[in-house]
Amino acid sequence: MSDAKTGDSSPGHLHRLVLFSDAVFAIAITLLAIEIHPPHHWHGASDLFNQMGRKLLAYAVSFAVVGVCWFSHRRLFARLAKADSGLDLVNFLLLGLIALLPLGTELLWEDGNQALPIYVGLVALIGVAMGVVWGYAAFVGKLTEPMPVAEAWFIWLRVTLLPGLMCGLSLYSLVHPWGWFLMIALLVGLGWISKRVTAAPPPKTATPKAA
Amino acid sequence: MSDAKTGDSSPGHLHRLVLFSDAVFAIAITLLAIEIHPPHHWHGASDLFNQMGRKLLAYAVSFAVVGVCWFSHRRLFARLAKADSGLDLVNFLLLGLIALLPLGTELLWEDGNQALPIYVGLVALIGVAMGVVWGYAAFVGKLTEPMPVAEAWFIWLRVTLLPGLMCGLSLYSLVHPWGWFLMIALLVGLGWISKRVTAAPPPKTATPKAA
Amino acid sequence: MSDAKTGDSSPGHLHRLVLFSDAVFAIAITLLAIEIHPPHHWHGASDLFNQMGRKLLAYAVSFAVVGVCWFSHRRLFARLAKADSGLDLVNFLLLGLIALLPLGTELLWEDGNQALPIYVGLVALIGVAMGVVWGYAAFVGKLTEPMPVAEAWFIWLRVTLLPGLMCGLSLYSLVHPWGWFLMIALLVGLGWISKRVTAAPPPKTATPKAA
Amino acid sequence: MSDAKTGDSSPGHLHRLVLFSDAVFAIAITLLAIEIHPPHHWHGASDLFNQMGRKLLAYAVSFAVVGVCWFSHRRLFARLAKADSGLDLVNFLLLGLIALLPLGTELLWEDGNQALPIYVGLVALIGVAMGVVWGYAAFVGKLTEPMPVAEAWFIWLRVTLLPGLMCGLSLYSLVHPWGWFLMIALLVGLGWISKRVTAAPPPKTATPKAA
Known part of the structure; x- marks a missing residue:
């Protein structure tokens, strides 16, 4: 009751935080594509894809990046039992970086060589923000x-490093197309490891709800 | 409890996946219209509609396409009892194609003759992605x-083929306006067939919840 | 159970329809403002407002229009007990018109004299679509x-005519600023009438849930 | 039951209002970044940040402003037990001002000196609207x-003044970077004070739910 009074740990708080984050993710992911405009002159599908190939690849990469972030965010928040004002703040900083991804994507397709380190830096920063959350x-x-505690640290490592790793793999995939399969393998593999790590020490913590 | 631990089958997972998808659909459908700008010079309503007719028709077609996809997506997810990471992934690929529809619409109104096969291909791909989900x-x-099992296969056929069929009918409607009525008839008819197919074998499955 | 099987009357259906509609409303209302760009040269706040006045007024009018539509939509859906595929369809057509409002707003500020009848026509059409829903x-x-039944018809009349009336009043407010107060008075008044009409015949329908 | 009849105090009303507001906040915050486009020519990361610095700072400021508003809005609505039509109206006016923030941000980065008082005025107006809500x-x-009652007035003061204060501090931070820390300190401090004020008079109100 005293918690509900400050409006910080009411049962709706975590729910609203998730809703708000999802909306930002959804808009960021849709805006990735809105800045892509078709070329003025083109003849046939192959010419169109030649002219737009760079943009579509940058879109696919950024789409994968946002996808990994959303996936991490969903899993991370699925483990939370409540929210507080501090979580609002750190989650907000994270969303602020997510909202910059459409801009980073635009940089990427306009001048890929120069923009690459900046883009990767942004994605790595998103990973760090996820780790902070x-x-x-x-x-x-x-x-x-x-x-x-071991599991908490495993999750911290995963959310902090995954975006950077996945982004590197995505960009690698631009040159070597089978990088996509590597990426899917990494996701599946991590899920498998995660299941083992979390399943390993069940007797350590009993049922009490208080952390 | 062990499921909840991996954060993959918690009761909120399916709900959050639906929310996120709805947000992407809603943004894609609203962005279809945002790229339409009025002409610089026009005299009277009929001149305005003459100049904008192509864009408004492309908007109507794409709107119908997203509508059919959202409808399929809603019905599909209404049949699910839970979600897992694999569903996250395939649903994400589907959303990635949905988010490309505003771009496809822009192609369509700028150079309809060339863009038609590409647009129809994108919509057919969305159907395939829906079938994968x-x-x-x-x-x-x-x-x-x-x-x-028969019903599961019927649904698979419907979600895979419906977007392509509806898109073909929509484009057909550009030339023959009564195609719209055909489309509505198809929707109503499919709903009626679907009800019969699902109602037919009720004694086959008893009440147990485990698939 | 047989209803749930078709995926049409599951308890989540109405909820998802409302969520999706809300997202479209929210995006339409935010996009109203995104097309407004500041002038290239301006000196002081009064010059800025002189140059942007027309756009800001068109924004305010459209904002009020979307507001009335959202308000009507919320009240309308608050009276529903379930949803079906037909409701999906008619609600979708309504959202398709809502999504055109940013375009109508752009028309309005670029060439107000010519665009006025088209804009009012669009808003009246939204009212008709609301009535269809x-x-x-x-x-x-x-x-x-x-x-x-009398109440059902009263609501039908209200949702069909209110957007047109409110839009007319808004545009009237552009010339006579006190039109805004008239509009608020109309809203408050309608709420009061509505309360009386709904409160009047309580013994007519008993508690049974089936319409 | 009579309340539910008018569709104004149904349990879903407050929930839908929050959802709708969250969607508007999320879109406004994401659109802040979408208007930022990279420069046409740039050499290396430092040149890029030199050219884009003003825009990124305006983004950061507006992001902080929307963040504070969302935070205030969430806390404010967490204290509400129900909603009515009047709340719809005043909340809608608030959202109308929030939706203007991307435009204000554009003004800010294009001609900061002239735009500053207008921007601060808009943010202060948002605070006032929050106070009205x-x-x-x-x-x-x-x-x-x-x-x-004392707590209600404390909250009223906080929501009315906080946006203006935070915005002032943000703009101050453009010149003195440590203003950011001051801002975080203010947030933490206010949270601490708020907790004390709300914890102080617990015996005054007993458990009854009726206000």
Whole structure:
């Protein structure tokens, strides 16, 4: 009751935070494509794809990046039991970087060689922000459901490094198309490892809800 | 509980996936119109519609296409009982194609003759992606509520072919306006058939929840 | 159970329809402003408002129009007990007209004299579409909670005529600023009348849920 | 039951209002970035940031402003127990001002010196609108959960003044970078004060739900 009074841990808080984040993700992902305009003159589908190929590839890369971020964000928030004002703040910073991705994509297709380090830097920064969100939730705000400390650190590592890794692989895929399969393999593999890590020490924490 | 631990089958997962998809659909459908700008000079309503007719028709076609996709998506997800990471992935690929529709619409009104096969190809691809989502959910991930196998295949056929069919009819409607009525008839008819197919074998599956 | 099987009357259907509509409304209302760009040269706030006045007024009018539509839509859907595929369709047509409002607003500020009848026509058409949605829900699909027939017709009249009336008043307000107060008075008054009409015949319908 | 009949106090009303507001906030915050386009020619990251610095700073400021507004809005609505038509109206006016922030941001980066007072005025107006929303909810519509009158006035002061204060601090931060830390400190401090004020008089209001 005293928590509900400050409006910070009401049951709707976490829900609203997730809704708001999802809306930002959805808009960012849709705006990735809106800046792509068709060329003025083109003859046949192959010419069209030749002219637009760079843009479509940049779109695919950024789409994969936002997808990985959304996926991480969803999994991360699925582990939280409540929210507080600090989580609002760090999540907001994360969304601020996500909202810059359409701009980064535009940079990427206009002058790929120069823009690459900046783009990768932005994505790595998003990973770091994701790590800050989880770090705050798990270690500062104690907002998660009860879990072994080892698992909390495994998740922290994963959310911090995954965006950068996936982005590197995506850009690698521009040159070597089978990088896409590597990426899917990485996702599936991580899911498998994650399941094992979380399943390993069940007797460590009993059922009590208090972290 | 062990499912909830991986954050993959928590009750909120399916809900969040639907919310996120709805947001992408809503943005894609609204952006279809935002690229339409009025002509610089026009005299009277009939001149305005003459100049903008092509764009408004392309808007109407794409609007119908997104509408059919959203309708299929809603019905498809209404049959699911849970979600997993694989569903995240295939649904994400589907949304990536949906987000390209505003670009396809722009192609369509700028150079309709050349763009038609590309546009229809994109829509057919969306149908295939929808079929992948349902195929994964029904046959790989076993995420649906219990249903007869025949019905699962009927739904798979419908979601895979409907977008292509509806798009063909829409484009046909550009030349023959009564194609719109045909389209509505198809929708109503499919709903009627679907009700019969699903109502037919009720004793086959009892009440147990496990697929 | 047989209803849930077709995926048409599941409890989540109405909820998802509302969510999707809300997202379209929210995007349409935000896009109204995005096409407004500041002038290239201006000196001081009064010069800025002189140059942008027409655009800001068109924004305010369209904002009020979308506001009235959202308000009507929310009240209309608050009376529904379930949804079906037909409601999906008519609601979709309504959203298709809502999504055209940013374009109508652009017309309005670029060539107000010519665009006025077209804009008012679009808004009146939105009212008609709203009436179609309610008419379908109340009289065809029987989707509403139980209510007296007289009330159903009162609501039908209100949702059909209100957007046109409010739009007329808004445009009138461009010339006579006190039109805004008239508009607010109309809203408050309608709310008061509506409360009386709905409160009047309580014994007519008992508690049974079936319409 | 009689309340549900007017469609004004149904349990879904407050929820839908929050959803709609969140969508507008999310779109406004994402559109802040979409108008930023990279320069046509640039050599290396430092040149890029030199050319884009002004825009990125305006983005950061506006992002912080929308963040504060969303944060205030979330906390404000967390205290509400129900919604009515009047709340729809005042919340709508607030959203109308929020939707103008991308335009204000564009003004800010194009001609910062002239645009500053207009931008700060817009943000201050948003604070006032927020105060109107709370004032209506707490004192006119009696929509809040039970709380001491002193606390209601404290919240009113906070939501009315916070946006203006935060915006001033943000703009100050453009010149003195450590203004950012001051801003975070202010947020943390206010949260701490708010907790004390709300915790102070617990015996004043008993458990009854009626305000």
